[in-house]
Amino acid sequence: MSAKSEKESILLVDDSAPTLEVLERNLVAEGYHVLTASDVAGAVAVLDSTTVDLVITDLKMPEVSGMDLVRHVRDNFPDTGVMMITGYPSIEGAVQAIKDGAEEYLSKPFTDEELSAAVRRAFGNLHSRRQRAADVTAAPSMPHGLLGESEAMREVFRAIGKAASTSATVLITGESGTGKELAARAVHYGSARSSAPFVPVNCGGIPDGLLESELFGHVKGAFTGASESRAGLFHAADGGTIFFDEVGETSASMQVKLLRVLEDKEISMVGSNRLRKVDVRILAATNRDLLVLVKKGLFRKDLFYRLNVITIALPPLRERGDDVMLLATHFARRFAAEMGRSPVQFSGRALDVLRSYDWPGNVRELENVIQRLILMTDSDTIDTPDLPQLMRFSAMRQTGLDRTLAQVEQEYVSNVLASVGGNKTRAAQILGIDRKTLRQKLRRVSGSESAGEHSSET
Template sequence: MQLKKATVLVIDDDPDVLTAVRLLLRPKVKEIVVDKNPENLPSLLRQHTFDVILLDMNFASSINTGNEGIFWLKEIKRLKAGAAVIMITAYGDIDLAIRSLKEGAYDFVVKPWRNEKLLTTLQEAVSGKEKSLTTVAAGTTPSTLGLELLGESEAMQDIFYKIRKVAPTDANILILGENGTGKELIAKALHQHSLRATEPFIKVDVGALTESLFESELFGHKKGAFTDARDERVGRFEAADKGTIFLDEIGNISLQQQAKLLSVLQNRQVTRVGANEPTPVNVRLLCATNVSLHELASDARFRKDLIYRINTVEIVVPPLRERGNDVLLLARHYVQVYADKYLKPPLELTSKAMEKLKNYPFPGNVRELQYAMERAVIMADDYALDARDIIFSPIETAPQAAAAPSATNLEELEKATIIKVLEKHNGVMTKAAKELGITRTALYRRLGKYEL
């Protein structure tokens, strides 16, 4: 069906949103019906047949579940099982919007949306185009040697969904995860699937910059500004103009550095060291860290106002030990990559090798797996890689020498912690997930796991 022949229902309690959608869609569709009150949905669905429904995620309604959008989505699906529902969400509710896809929503759009993107999504919905999980590559081919952004686990599929949705926006993204999980790959994927993809992608390891180098590296300097400033230098922010700047290990910068960075983000301009006039910059900001910024903020080691600036959307990268069979998927990938590199014949993993990989906790995450498989391929004498060929790094395994609690005790501890935090926040999922250091999607999974 063409969009021109479609009947569209829009439910949102923001009159400005309803006005904007009505003005946009009136010349594009056959009929548009708008309503501020989701409680009118049952009667609307009985009286009309809608080809697509635009539904807000949050309402100030009497339902008061904290996720009214999910409630009304389920109601729509109960009354009209085949209804194509597109959720309307804000940046802060991305995790909840991802859950809506699992509850039967066709797709979701993020406010403020681009009109072209909304129209394309509506057209796909009315034409019955199948949606599928989008596995976002990191711009690298299978023959490259970086940490590949691959995965079939539920946690990685959530990340792929999120990348596909937020990449086209200019939202500032904070990427969290242990060392070696692939945070830089996600940053590159966000850039390469953004509207800035043809512009520069500039990475800065800000955690490695000294106080004296911080301003010069990020904001540039004039010739003669200090002893070693023999030439004028463009800073990383100016180099990233119209593109993306990726600040890695941002949790390691000092309060003084944080203040300087905050000023640039607020004013959207930089002043080179030794200069008087500021230079405007237009950048999309991505940041990453392996530490909890909320804990640092609680200890007065990280500015809360800066956290709000850099954390419009948060992406949490799971450690490899929580990704199930992704370990074998990645291992096979690296076996192929390094067999090609070192001119080896095609190699297979034996059952014992796979068992060894599945039972190892990978404290070094994907990076450790990559190097372990490279060593195994180099040393291979046969067409199969056995358990004895896979040797893990003593650098990574040394800290794991202490006996770990049993899985049962860990699960009981996790369950008790979740219950305690939920009670503390009166069941408010957003606050509970934030204190636990996980996404709401991950919290919902754990609630299901423990039948809470």
């Protein structure tokens, strides 16, 4: 009973019963206490009767829109977070939602991971807001949840600090899952703009035609179906920060438009010639090498230089040394707590495997692996057999522990022979065998090589 009341509570509001059911199941599995309502009136009743930490509401609902609920929560429950779910056709609703105080929006369709990441971010924002309210003099913690003690990450923290103190455009680079979005948030929330909106835009995920009207808005009659004027994300981000994620995916025509905004700090709505000044700071991220794209003629050089005023380069996890341990322990603690379990530890051998694995998916992969481990294992200590097969295998390869005896022997024989300049008599002496045996072993080496060549031809 007491464990339950310590869980964070989420009120889900959606008029579609199947959607409610799926979302509820996912969030309960993540350890949240979930309440549901099928319309705004029901939601208001729940809010009046119990304390809710986060409201997640659909935008489009038959009677009263989700937007009214956002306003209701903002006006009456300052300690409650709000997240809005929108569909593509109504994404402009996100603009209003953010203006009205939703801290997060999620556009359909979204994956389970995107949902859980957005919920965690919403709670992260909520916690820091409560923390600030509770103790204004609190020492600054790690900027927005970015953990790391390695020299490589200290360098990143310095770059974030520098970027936060200016309004310059920042290009954030790094492989997938290295924390680019977290870094972008850290820059925004560490800057003088922190009380204005942070608006992420996934340039890779929005069709080109839509992207323009979404960013800049459109006037009535700008295109078929534009029955009224709508503001864009740039308007929503006024005074704050806009974050172009996957900027390397933008089309040539979009690149021209972005360049113009960066140069003139002016936008015009689709279908209008009137220019309007905007005060929006631009951050961009990419997991691609933009310079390579520039060379291939796929990315404008002038835009690259405009974006790349300050660079924050996130190192891959495999170059962060013991940060892997720090993060694994952090995620293990977090997921165990979310699932209401006692703390979980790693055996020394399991830690060795985690450390030697090369983490192609970086922190996101580590986070997912740990979450799965905590879900799948009951014991309080995670040992090597609990780890995913693939990871154990690749750790073995790194330590050379996946070779057969015959392979090891062949390699050793070749190395010894090479070390004596090909002198077979000397090599046989060192190996403690006679020359005939050595010749046989060497035949096997060259025999297996030519067999290898042969099979690769067929």
